[in-house]
Amino acid sequence: MDDAFDRGFRGAHHLDRLEHLLGAMYAQGVDVRQDWLDGAGGGLCEIAGRPTVFVDLAQSVEDQLAEVTAAVAALAQEESRDAAAAKRAMRNAA
Numbered sequence: 001m002d003d004a005f006d007r008g009f010r011g012a013h014h015l016d017r018l019e020h021l022l023g024a025m026y027a028q029g030v031d032v033r034q035d036w037l038d039g040a041g042g043g044l045c046e047i048a049g050r051p052t053v054f055v056d057l058a059q060s061v062e063d064q065l066a067e068v069t070a071a072v073a074a075l076a077q078e079e080s081r082d083a084a085a086a087k088r089a090m091r092n093a094a
Contacts, residue, residue, distance in 0.1 A: 014061045014062055015061050016064050018068060021065075021068050021072060022068060025068070025075075026073075029050070029051075030051045030052065030075070031050055031052040032053055032055070033052060033054050034057055035054070035055075035057060036057045036058050037054065037056035037058060039058040040056060040061075041063075042054035042056040042060075042068075043057050043070070043071060044070075044074050044075065053068060067081045
């Protein structure tokens with residue numbers, strides 16, 4: 001297979017995954033901000049009590065996908081900690 005074609009195919013796959021993850025995050029109440037950040041990178045933060053993910057459009061799709069995937073993992077870990085804390089609180093209250 002032609003290397004250029006193969007790279008283009010992988011890039012399209014990454015773009016589809018990126019768009020899917022961003023849509024899922026938005027549907028879960030995460031603010032998604034896509035902007036040109038001169039390659040500084042994006043990431044997850046909290047603004048006014050809401051989780052917000054910044055996506056640096058100056059980065060490659062692969063780098064954007066890696067950062068968004070890390071943000072999804074961080075949110076999942078936070079939710080897991082919150083659920084464990086709630087479970088402990090319920091157990092202690094009983």
